[in-house]
Amino acid sequence: MKINKFCQSCGMPMTKDPENGGTEKNGSKSQKYCSYCYRDGEFLSSEIKTVKEMQNFCIEKMKEQKMPGFVAWIFTRSIPKLERWR
Numbered sequence: 001m002k003i004n005k006f007c008q009s010c011g012m013p014m015t016k017d018p019e020n021g022g023t024e025k026n027g028s029k030s031q032k033y034c035s036y037c038y039r040d041g042e043f044l045s046s047e048i049k050t051v052k053e054m055q056n057f058c059i060e061k062m063k064e065q066k067m068p069g070f071v072a073w074i075f076t077r078s079i080p081k082l083e084r085w086r
C-alpha cells in the first residue's frame with residue numbers, strides 16, 4: 001500500500017500527527033489524511049471549501065505556533081498540488 005508522507009489535504013507531515021492519520025467510516029486509519037483534516041470518513045472544518053481557504057487556515061495555524069509568516073507562506077504553496085485539491 002502506498003503511504004503518503006504528507007496529509008493530502010493540509011500538507012502536514014503525517015509523522016507530526018499525534019494520531020498517525022485520520023479515520024475512515026469503518027474505523028480504519030486513513031493513509032491519506034491527518035487526524036486534523038479527516039475523521040470518520042469526512043473532512044473536518046467544513047467551512048474550508050477551496051485551496052485558498054485551506055492556505056489561509058494553515059498560515060493562521062502556523063502563526064499561532066510562532067512560525068514566521070514567510071515560512072508559513074512557502075509551506076502552503078504546495079497545498080494546491082495535494083490530492084484533495086487536484
Ligand SMILES: [Zn+2]
Pocket residue numbers: 007008009010011012033034035036037038
Ligand atoms: Zn491534514
